[in-house]
Amino acid sequence: MYKALVFDFDFTLGDSAAGIAASINYALGRLGYPEKEMEAIKKTIGLSLKNTFTALTQNEDEREAHLFAGYFREKADEVMTAGTKLYQPVKKVFADLREQGCKVGIVTTKYHYRIDQILDKFGISSAVDIIVGAEDVKIEKPDPEGLLIAAGYFGVGKEHVLYVGDSTVDAKTAENAKIDFAAVLTGATTAAELEQFSHVCIAEDLYGVYQLYSQRQRLFCRPCQFPVCRA
Numbered sequence: 001m002y003k004a005l006v007f008d009f010d011f012t013l014g015d016s017a018a019g020i021a022a023s024i025n026y027a028l029g030r031l032g033y034p035e036k037e038m039e040a041i042k043k044t045i046g047l048s049l050k051n052t053f054t055a056l057t058q059n060e061d062e063r064e065a066h067l068f069a070g071y072f073r074e075k076a077d078e079v080m081t082a083g084t085k086l087y088q089p090v091k092k093v094f095a096d097l098r099e100q101g102c103k104v105g106i107v108t109t110k111y112h113y114r115i116d117q118i119l120d121k122f123g124i125s126s127a128v129d130i131i132v133g134a135e136d137v138k139i140e141k142p143d144p145e146g147l148l149i150a151a152g153y154f155g156v157g158k159e160h161v162l163y164v165g166d167s168t169v170d171a172k173t174a175e176n177a178k179i180d181f182a183a184v185l186t187g188a189t190t191a192a193e194l195e196q197f198s199h200v201c202i203a204e205d206l207y208g209v210y211q212l213y214s215q216r217q218r219l220f221c222r223p224c225q226f227p228v229c230r231a
Contacts, residue, residue, distance in 0.1 A: 001160065002102065002160055002161065002162045002180075002213055003101075003102060003103060003154070003156045003160040003161070004102065004103035004104070004105065004150075004151070004154040004156055004160060004161045004162070005097060005102055005103070005104055005105070005161075005162050005164060005209075005213060006104075006105040006106070006107055006147060006150050006151070006161060006162070006163045006164065006179075007104070007105070007106050007107075007163075007164045007165070008046065008106075008107065008108055008163075008164065008165035008166060008167070008170045009106055009108040009110055009115060009118075010045045010046055010108065010109075010110065010166075010187070011045060011046070011166040011167070011184075011186050011187030011188065012164060012165050012166045012170070012184055012186065012187070012206070013086065013087060013090050013106070013206070014084050014085055014086045014087055014090070014118065015084065015085045015087070016045075016080060016083065016084040016085075016110075016118075017038065017041070017042060017045065018079075018083045019076060019079045019080035019081075019082075019083035019084060020041060020045055020076075020080070021036075021038055021041045022075060022079050022083070023072045023073075023075040023076040023079065023080065024036065024041055024044075024052065024056070024072060025041075026071060026072070026074075026075040027053075027067075027068045027069075027070075027071035027072040027074075027075065028056065028057070028068070030067075030071045031064060031067060031068060031071070033056075033057055036056055040056065041056070042187075042188040043055070043188055044056060045167075045187070045188070046109060046141070046165075046166075046167045046169045046170065046187075047109065047169065048109055048134070048140040048141075049065070049068065049069040049072055049109075049134075050065045050066075050068075050069065052068075053065045053068040053069070073111075076114070080114060081114065081117040081118055081121055084118050084121070086118075086122045086124075087186065087205070087206060089205060089206045089207040089210070090122075090124070090206060091122070091123075091124055091127075093206055093207065093210045094124055094127035094128070095127060096210065096214075097127075097210070097213070098127055100214070102213065103129050103154045103156075104127060104128050104129055105128065105129055105130040105131070105132070105150040105153070105154070106128055106130075106131045106132070107132045107141070107146040107147050107149075107150050107163070107173075108131075108132070108133055108134075108146075109133075109134050109140050109141055110133055110134065111133045111134050111135055112131050112132070112133030112134070112135055112136055113133070113135075114133070115131050115133055116131065119131075129153070129154070130149075130150050130153045130154075132146040132147075132149050132150050136149065137149070141169050141170070141172075141173040142169050142170075142172035142173045142175075142176055143173070143176065144173055144176040144177035144178075144179075146173075147163055147173055147174065147177040147179060148177050151177070151179060158177070158178055158179050159180075161179050161180070162179070162180050162181075162182055162200070162209075162213070163177070163179050163180065163181050163182070164181075164182045164183075164184065164206070164209050165181070165183065165184070166183065166184050166185070166186055166187030166188075166189055167187055167188075167189045168189055168193055168194065168196075168197065170183070171183065171194060171196075171197035171198075171199065172197065174197075174198075175197060175198055180199075180200050181197065181198060181199045181200065182199060182200050182201045182202075182203065182209045182212060183199050183201070183202040183203070184202075184203055184204070184205055184206055184208070184209060185202065185203070185204050185205070186204075186205050186206070200212065
């Protein structure tokens with residue numbers, strides 16, 4: 001039985017793609033790079049800013065990556081919170097989890113203060129017990145540090161924690177932490193890509209994962225029978 005659910009943010013709980021794209025293209029422009037299309041940008045969401053820069057430019061220069069991150073934050077401070085949309089099931093799912101005594105956390109490559117702003121905007125700050133953001137860890141996902149910080153905060157065994165995310169980065173994070181993983185298909189990653197990693201379920205959206213929790217049992221996907229669990 002899970003006693004704590006920990007969530008990624010981007011494409012798991014909400015959609016910040018417009019603000020992320022604006023911030024990325026602003027930063028790229030300041031450094032003399034051409035703008036990128038949304039399709040290419042979506043594939044980088046969930047990566048660290050350093051890895052995002054490298055993925056979009058094929059440039060591994062540390063100094064330019066540092067400048068990119070600074071320009072990104074400059075623009076993101078203007079547009080990110082206002083441009084973020086929360087997925088429809090989130091408020092009810094969080095409220096129901098709290099009512100059932102389940103702890104709730106967020107582990108994300110977004111900055112902690114940004115998640116605070118977004119949760120405040122939608123009036124759900126009190127529903128979240130812990131946030132672990134980019135500035136709270138030495139190494140970002142898929143390193144397990146952030147997820148292990150959250151699990152340690154809850155004070156329950158790792159077998160009682162479920163991490164929910166939309167990407168292969170999230171799947172690798174859970175795998176590295178040795179914590180169960182549930183995937184949602186609300187991001188840019190396909191079910192076929194997610195099936196390559198250990199998971200208790202691949203659900204269409206957050207509500208599907210909530211159904212998994214509310215049934216008080218573990219749902220194991222058997223690839224030969226259930227390539228996607230529609231919980």
